[in-house]
Amino acid sequence: xxxxxxxxxxxxxxxxxxxxxxxxxxxxxxxxxxxxxxxxxxxxxxxxxxxxxxxxxxxxxxxxxxxxxxxxxxxxxxxxxxxxxxxxxxxxxxxxxxxxxxxxxxxxxxxxxxxxxxxxxxxxxxxxxxxxxxxxxxxxxxxxxxxxxxxxxxxxxxxxxxxxxxxxxxxxxxxxxxxxxxxxxxxxxxxxxxxxxxxxxxxxxxxxxxxxxxxxxxxxxxxxxxxxxxxxxxxxxxxxxxxxxxxxxxxxxxxxxxxxxxxxxxxxxxxxxxxxxxxxxxxxxxxxxxxxxxxxxxxxxxxxxxxxxxxxx
Amino acid sequence: xxxxxxxxxxxxxxxxxxxxxxxxxxxxxxxxxxxxxxxxxxxxxxxxxxxxxxxxxxxxxxxxxxxxxxxxxxxxxxxxxxxxxxxxxxxxxxxxxxxxxxxxxxxxxxxxxxxxxxxxxxxxxxxxxxxxxxxxxxxxxxxxxxxxxxxxxxxxxxxxxxxxxxxxxxxxxxxxxxxxxxxxxxxxxxxxxxxxxxxxxxxxxxxxxxxxxxxxxxxxxxxxxxxxxxxxxxxxxxxxxxxxxxxxxxxxxxxxxxxxxxxxxxxxxxxxxxxxxxxxxxxxxxxxxxxxxxxxxxxxxxxxxxxxxxxxxxxxxxxxxxxxxxxxxxxxxxxxxxxxxxxxxxxxxxxxxxxxxxxxxxxxxxxxxxxxxxxxxxxxxxxxxxxxxxxxxxxxxxxxxxxxxxxxxxxxxxxxxxxxxxxxxxxxxxxxxxxxxxxxxxxxxxxxxxxxxxxxxxxxxxxxxxxxxxxxxxxxxxxxxxxxxxxxxxxxxxxxxxxxxxxxxxxxxxxxxxxxxxxxxxxxxxxxxxxxxxxxxxxxxxxxxxxxxxxxxxxxxxxxxxxxxxxxxxxxxxxxxxxxxxxxxxxxxxxx
Numbered sequence: 069x070x071x072x073x074x075x076x077x078x079x080x081x082x083x084x085x086x087x088x089x090x091x092x093x094x095x096x097x098x099x100x101x102x103x104x105x106x107x108x109x110x111x112x113x114x115x116x117x118x119x120x121x122x123x124x125x126x127x128x129x130x131x132x133x134x135x136x137x138x139x140x141x142x143x144x145x146x147x148x149x150x151x152x153x154x155x156x157x158x159x160x161x162x163x164x165x166x167x168x169x170x171x172x173x174x175x176x177x178x179x180x181x182x183x184x185x186x187x188x189x190x191x192x193x194x195x196x197x198x199x200x201x202x203x204x205x206x207x208x209x210x211x212x213x214x215x216x217x218x219x220x221x222x223x224x225x226x227x228x229x230x231x232x233x234x235x236x237x238x239x240x241x242x243x244x245x246x247x248x249x250x251x252x253x254x255x256x257x258x259x260x261x262x263x264x265x266x267x268x269x270x271x272x273x274x275x276x277x278x279x280x281x282x283x284x285x286x287x288x289x290x291x292x293x294x295x296x297x298x299x300x301x302x303x304x305x306x307x308x309x310x311x312x313x314x315x316x317x318x319x320x321x322x323x324x325x326x327x328x329x330x331x332x333x334x335x336x337x338x339x340x341x342x343x344x345x346x347x348x349x350x351x352x353x354x355x356x357x358x359x360x361x362x363x364x365x366x367x368x369x370x371x372x373x374x375x376x377x378x379x380x381x
Numbered sequence: 382x383x384x385x386x387x388x389x390x391x392x393x394x395x396x397x398x399x400x401x402x403x404x405x406x407x408x409x410x411x412x413x414x415x416x417x418x419x420x421x422x423x424x425x426x427x428x429x430x431x432x433x434x435x436x437x438x439x440x441x442x443x444x445x446x447x448x449x450x451x452x453x454x455x456x457x458x459x460x461x462x463x464x465x466x467x468x469x470x471x472x473x474x475x476x477x478x479x480x481x482x483x484x485x486x487x488x489x490x491x492x493x494x495x496x497x498x499x500x501x502x503x504x505x506x507x508x509x510x511x512x513x514x515x516x517x518x519x520x521x522x523x524x525x526x527x528x529x530x531x532x533x534x535x536x537x538x539x540x541x542x543x544x545x546x547x548x549x550x551x552x553x554x555x556x557x558x559x560x561x562x563x564x565x566x567x568x569x570x571x572x573x574x575x576x577x578x579x580x581x582x583x584x585x586x587x588x589x590x591x592x593x594x595x596x597x598x599x600x601x602x603x604x605x606x607x608x609x610x611x612x613x614x615x616x617x618x619x620x621x622x623x624x625x626x627x628x629x630x631x632x633x634x635x636x637x638x639x640x641x642x643x644x645x646x647x648x649x650x651x652x653x654x655x656x657x658x659x660x661x662x663x664x665x666x667x668x669x670x671x672x673x674x675x676x677x678x679x680x681x682x683x684x685x686x687x688x689x690x691x692x693x694x695x696x697x698x699x700x701x702x703x704x705x706x707x708x709x710x711x712x713x714x715x716x717x718x719x720x721x722x723x724x725x726x727x728x729x730x731x732x733x734x735x736x737x738x739x740x741x742x743x744x745x746x747x748x749x750x751x752x753x754x755x756x757x758x759x760x761x762x763x764x765x766x767x768x769x770x771x772x773x774x775x776x777x778x779x780x781x782x783x784x785x786x787x788x789x790x791x792x793x794x795x796x797x798x799x800x801x802x803x804x805x806x807x808x809x810x811x812x813x814x815x816x817x818x819x820x821x822x823x824x825x826x827x828x829x830x831x832x833x834x835x836x837x838x839x840x841x842x843x844x845x846x847x848x849x850x851x852x853x854x855x856x857x858x859x860x861x862x863x864x865x866x867x868x869x870x871x872x873x874x875x876x877x878x879x880x881x882x883x884x885x886x887x888x889x890x891x892x893x894x895x896x897x898x899x900x901x902x903x904x905x906x907x908x909x910x911x912x913x914x915x916x917x918x919x920x921x922x923x924x925x926x927x928x929x930x931x932x933x934x935x936x937x938x939x940x941x942x943x944x945x946x947x948x949x950x951x952x953x954x955x956x957x958x959x960x961x962x963x964x965x966x967x968x969x970x971x972x973x
Contacts, residue, residue, distance in 0.1 A: 277496065287479075292514070300499075376548070
């Protein structure tokens, strides 16, 4: 399977990407107005106490020295201590990463579960009322902001109907799945709108393609023509679209975790920004960056698996 | 089968398909349009009937109507009947019932074997699919049957092909696979819609030969749809000539070619270029040269390996030399992938190259883009597909004016005058300049592209398959225009084409290319009438004669294996030295 050989050397290409991301997040975080020492100690802290705190966290050094310390710590498997939680950021992230990963996975799965059938319905009934309804709904779906959609879903399914929990994450697997349905759906509804449109266009093109005509000319039933000859070819560009949207998707978790009070990375990031917890913001940003890069790698692997013509090696 | 028929080796004409009064309507934004009108013909057992005609004649629509595959909901059969030998009526049949007819009784192959095969399914799976769908065999027998089918169509290394994907096969191999799929259920009728149009001439000859062989073996009746009168002459027993959806003439092939009864059939046959029919071109004074190419090499790096480094090179063009005098046409000919188009691109500095290209004595090689710009106008290009090389969202007048504006050669009313003059020059009304490309026919669009190429008063023009996409009658008129322009402006043409008959008409000299190198060059008569190199002979042996009374001998077999232009970095391509066998006639020998 030499077409998959790129998996071996792709990580080499990650190094410059990660280096660039670390510099950018490091500088950007320090451009936020506000003094971390003052936020830790409150407004009436004495100048000596402030100086002590700054020295303790290395905040009195020039920015490039701070960056070198950061790199040195990273080499030792540490990301620096959170000023708020008083533990190493990497350990902190380890406790928060699971809900976020689960949320992203739930969002992707739900959005495909919505997009594929709707796109299929729409493409196969192109120009008929079903198609128009799907297109209107998916256009509307792009327009609704996730925080509003989330609140609406909570009101309907949790408050009125009482089917699903309002917020939180739960402890057992069953509880977690229950808690992930609404937030996952919130992201999935926007995401599936984009996917539905792309899939629909690909499927319509596929239904008119020579491949479909040739399959029909062989006496293949329309269902086989569609699901075997049209859909696999339409899925390839959709995987790429999904990968491109992954940054947006991760950004979405920040808002949605706040709305549903899920103790994940997004929530951690928001609190980190409010408390000027440089190390936390930086650590979360870098984790998101690594996740984006890895998910794109996953999308490439999937593309190669779906389309024998693609050779990334 | 009667005893008499067995003795004669051929059955008396027994109709297997009858089309009567077929009328097909297509819904367009301007209202219903009739694309096939009152068409009738009978397909007899074991024969080949050709539906011949130019684009828009309704021949493909007729084929799709027989298959029940007219594009829904735009097209529909308005009236008429299509019946099989046993009386089965195909019009108005349910989709479900048609599925049993397709593949089992009538199969179809298409023009583009690449786009007709599913790119994400293996060849084996696509063959098995049709066998299983029609209950031809059990799931466990399917792989063996699929292999048999591939062997039937003489596909090399059939076992290996089963596990391969369509993109791993050449165009000819893909069309063989399509034929294998089409014949999987032993249908009575095979409809072939331009089955060889997308293939090289040598591959075309092989595929046509295969269709004939399978027809003899299985007694399949063939309905062939083509625009190519050479293919008609080679394949057809009877011909139906179509034009604008109507039958113009129906006749046995020899009768049609010997004495066409209708004016249109006469015109169509007269427009077909024939090798050897073109008049001798006047001898040119070759004292100076507009184009002078020396030791041209174009090599594309191929990346791979752990660090994605360049580890091989594709030698697209390797050590090519040629010169073109003012008013002269040099034709470059060869199979797809031989590097002929790459030479055209190098002439316009559109690909990086090594070697020397001088236009009007000015060296183009090694110049910065800035230094190149003023002399770039000396050479212009006309592409194959005028639909694709014009911007659909820009008026044609603006597109013809654009090069003048870019080079700062004209503005204001002068620009307007110049564009109008160019339009008249290529035979288009000057008041059409504010229209968009879609408002023109294919031939008119190519004229617009010619006007755009002429705008900068170039000294040389690269015409890359410029008439290949046009119908023969239109093709003849565009070639006429190109010739007029050449005579008046003294243009040097590099005419790139795969069509030997067209080359015979236009070329003063011909250079034959294989694997990036010229293997034979000389005057048109030397190369096309007295070919010396085995490759040239093979190419010429594959060209179908537009004359049913002349039996084309089988294609000369390829000498040795197909070479590859991809070589490792440390492995330079062997150069084939040219030797002069007659004045001006050069033929490549063995590798030095």
